[in-house]
Amino acid sequence: MTDQRPLLEVTDLVKHYAVRGGVLRRRVGTVHAVDGVSFSVAKGETLGLVGESGCGKSTVARSVLRLVEPSSGAIKLNGTDITGLSKAEMRPHRRSMQIVFQDPFASLNPRMTAGDIVGEPLGVHGLATGRAQQERVAELFGQVGLRADQMKNYPHQFSGGQRQRICIARALALGPSLIVCDEPVSALDVSIQAQVINLLIDLQRKNDFSYLFIAHDLAVVAHISHRVAVMYLGRIVEIADKTELFANPRHPYTQALLASVPVADPKAKKLAPMIDGDVPSPINPPSGCAFHTRCRYVMDRCKVERPTLVKAGGQHEVACWLNDGTGRAENS
Amino acid sequence: MSEARKDDTILDVKNLQTVFFTNSGLFRAVDDVSFNVRRGETLAIVGESGCGKSVTALSVMRLVPDPPGRVVGGTVTLEGTDLLSLDEAEMRKIRGNRMSMIFQEPMTSLNPVMRIGDQITEVLRLHQEMTSREAWAKAVEMLRLVRIPEPDRRAQEYPHQLSGGMRQRAMIAMALACRPALLIADEPTTALDVTIQAQILALIVDLQKTLGTGLILITHDLGVVAQTAQRVIVMYAGKKVEEAAVEDLFENPKHPYTRGLMASMPAVISFGAKTDARLNEIPGMVPSLTNLPPGCAFAPRCSLAIDRCRAEYPPLQEVDGDHFAACWRAAELVGAP
Ligand SMILES: Nc1ncnc2c1ncn2[C@@H]1O[C@H](COP(=O)(O)OP(=O)(O)OP(=O)(O)O)[C@@H](O)[C@H]1O
Numbered sequence A: 001m002t003d004q005r006p007l008l009e010v011t012d013l014v015k016h017y018a019v020r021g022g023v024l025r026r027r028v029g030t031v032h033a034v035d036g037v038s039f040s041v042a043k044g045e046t047l048g049l050v051g052e053s054g055c056g057k058s059t060v061a062r063s064v065l066r067l068v069e070p071s072s073g074a075i076k077l078n079g080t081d082i083t084g085l086s087k088a089e090m091r092p093h094r095r096s097m098q099i100v101f102q103d104p105f106a107s108l109n110p111r112m113t114a115g116d117i118v119g120e121p122l123g124v125h126g127l128a129t130g131r132a133q134q135e136r137v138a139e140l141f142g143q144v145g146l147r148a149d150q151m152k153n154y155p156h157q158f159s160g161g162q163r164q165r166i167c168i169a170r171a172l173a174l175g176p177s178l179i180v181c182d183e184p185v186s187a188l189d190v191s192i193q194a195q196v197i198n199l200l201i202d203l204q205r206k207n208d209f210s211y212l213f214i215a216h217d218l219a220v221v222a223h224i225s226h227r228v229a230v231m232y233l234g235r236i237v238e239i240a241d242k243t244e245l246f247a248n249p250r251h252p253y254t255q256a257l258l259a260s261v262p263v264a265d266p267k268a269k270k271l272a273p274m275i276d277g278d279v280p281s282p283i284n285p286p287s288g289c290a291f292h293t294r295c296r297y298v299m300d301r302c303k304v305e306r307p308t309l310v311k312a313g314g315q316h317e318v319a320c321w322l323n324d325g326t327g328r329a330e331n332s
Numbered sequence B: 001m002s003e004a005r006k007d008d009t010i011l012d013v014k015n016l017q018t019v020f021f022t023n024s025g026l027f028r029a030v031d032d033v034s035f036n037v038r039r040g041e042t043l044a045i046v047g048e049s050g051c052g053k054s055v056t057a058l059s060v061m062r063l064v065p066d067p068p069g070r071v072v073g074g075t076v077t078l079e080g081t082d083l084l085s086l087d088e089a090e091m092r093k094i095r096g097n098r099m100s101m102i103f104q105e106p107m108t109s110l111n112p113v114m115r116i117g118d119q120i121t122e123v124l125r126l127h128q129e130m131t132s133r134e135a136w137a138k139a140v141e142m143l144r145l146v147r148i149p150e151p152d153r154r155a156q157e158y159p160h161q162l163s164g165g166m167r168q169r170a171m172i173a174m175a176l177a178c179r180p181a182l183l184i185a186d187e188p189t190t191a192l193d194v195t196i197q198a199q200i201l202a203l204i205v206d207l208q209k210t211l212g213t214g215l216i217l218i219t220h221d222l223g224v225v226a227q228t229a230q231r232v233i234v235m236y237a238g239k240k241v242e243e244a245a246v247e248d249l250f251e252n253p254k255h256p257y258t259r260g261l262m263a264s265m266p267a268v269i270s271f272g273a274k275t276d277a278r279l280n281e282i283p284g285m286v287p288s289l290t291n292l293p294p295g296c297a298f299a300p301r302c303s304l305a306i307d308r309c310r311a312e313y314p315p316l317q318e319v320d321g322d323h324f325a326a327c328w329r330a331a332e333l334v335g336a337p
């Protein structure tokens, strides 16, 4: 985290999907999957992205990797805006960005051996073939805690945690500078989760790459991240240093999220739900502050004016009218 | 077990054995598991994927798919009735009436082409003498009880018109409509967001208190256990390896597997913890039930394993007042992990 220029810089990212209906498949609405998101990730840093399902986390991840085309906004990797690049121009950048998905089974070809799966990107990018490739793959297997003799096995012969290790080995093959992890441990058992989290931490220490780490499990994100961004309905509502965010959450939504996590201590009973109702539909998100329909501090202004992220001391940024320096007193 | 405890018992499961006959051979999904549930009590069953939590629940409900599975031993007694001796027609009078089950995915119990109100009405009329009018009114009342806004309108809607959290509420309304003595909830909030999970758990605990229902809550989340249960059983590879009151379990876990689970959990409260500190991990993976090692099934992953562990299965023993563990070295383990 010494490099001045961020490795990844996302500015005003927007991704809208058309909702079509009727026999003519006319556009009847718009899903605001991501609605103006900006953040950066430094070299060697882990930025955690949390929020409830459907809030746009995966869409951010896919846009960063250009697996989906953003509707607007800029994505800079090492200072180069990659949003407008052609397939050929993208190629060198593809090497630097890799992804690890939630479902390690769905993302592995069942008819390829584990060794071929991990070696494939090396061949595609012409980095190693034949014997050299085998050696490099064996080395990658070692790095993720698999045995070289397991290279000839097929995905179904591995457990969930081991399959996630294969995915991680494949992501490592090209020596990326950024690995996007989209719910990488959500499908795993607790004891296996810990193994994979430890592996991700160890690999980062060794290789100094950055993670954009997406999870809905706050404890997992709290554990692995350096900084954390909280998303709600397509927008980042709060972003701060991990320690600062969890010790001093400013946004009412972040506060509610934290209070909803069941604490593994029977003496700390506090099963009081902090917010009622469900997340509104991203098809017609509420006006003003999108959280106003569930916020216990809602003011008139919140319903019409959209708060933007503003500094709330140091690197802590919050998008809430209570935190713009004028609202807090009125409310508490 | 004290007399008072016995009197209140709704469900008593003794030495339950459920096996599956598969291509790779016979295996015991539930192996000699005993527990009981009292009126108004929550018993949590925890353990990792495949350890036999759901099969235990299905065995109690007599819903194990046969073939390939079968309950081959033990007794299941609900309010004095031996369930394993009943035929299917008699069981149908009990399911949904004296005991109900809710699942992780509400759509497994909701009919997608039937209005929510009609589904609850159907359950009510199956078990109770009621006109359809009365049943509909009761259905709406149940939806109100589970805090679905505008219950009159929602009763007329189909499951797909409800959000995930709302569907889970509707399923709870249906499960509780006949005021069962026992509710089994199998990972009821695992698919839900954490803010919705908090709402649903609070609702279940609240209703259970009001109605005096006994609850079996199946979960892999120790946070959920701590916040809801009075008693806990921990399962590993088809066996009960530990049972205790919730406070005792968290303060003084006696089985190395339970201790390992607790230690490997990242906690939100560990903010103070150094950024990117490693977690304690349990090495290796859950064994396959068709290929269990002799002796203690946890031995290959256990840092305390001694020769005896690999040779002899440790019997479940009372290691403290009302605290049971199946481990040769349980007595040496004191305090939180
Ligand atoms: N219909 C079936 N046919 C064959 N095996 C089965 C069947 N149902 C369950 N099993 C096996 O029985 C064992 C126990 O399964 P069970 O569903 O009870 O696990 P669980 O503890 O509920 O796990 P999870 O946390 O994944 O829900 C597993 O090995 C599982 O594969």
Ligand SMILES: Nc1ncnc2c1ncn2[C@@H]1O[C@H](COP(=O)(O)OP(=O)(O)O)[C@@H](O)[C@H]1O
Pocket: A017, A031, A032, A033, A034, A051, A052, A053, A054, A055, A056, A057, A058, A059, A060, A282
């Ligand atoms: N291909 C798509 N077409 C239409 N809507 C989509 C598509 N992908 C995602 N969405 C919608 O965009 C929103 C954000 O989705 P996603 O990024 O997957 O959320 P998360 O990963 O936070 O759960 C959701 O409402 C989702 O239904």
Ligand code: SF4
Pocket: A251, A252, A253, A289, A290, A291, A292, A293, A295, A296, A297, A298, A299, A302, A307, A319, A320, A321, A322
């Ligand atoms: S802007 Fe208003 S509605 Fe939004 S979180 Fe802040 S107080 Fe609540």
Ligand code: SF4
Pocket: B255, B256, B257, B296, B297, B298, B299, B300, B302, B303, B304, B305, B306, B309, B314, B326, B327, B328, B329, B330
């Ligand atoms: S019996 Fe032995 S191997 Fe099994 S949990 Fe106890 S110490 Fe570990």
Ligand SMILES: [Mg+2]
Pocket: A057, A058
């Ligand atoms: Mg997602």
Ligand SMILES: [Mg+2]
Pocket: B053, B054, B055, B186
């Ligand atoms: Mg299950």
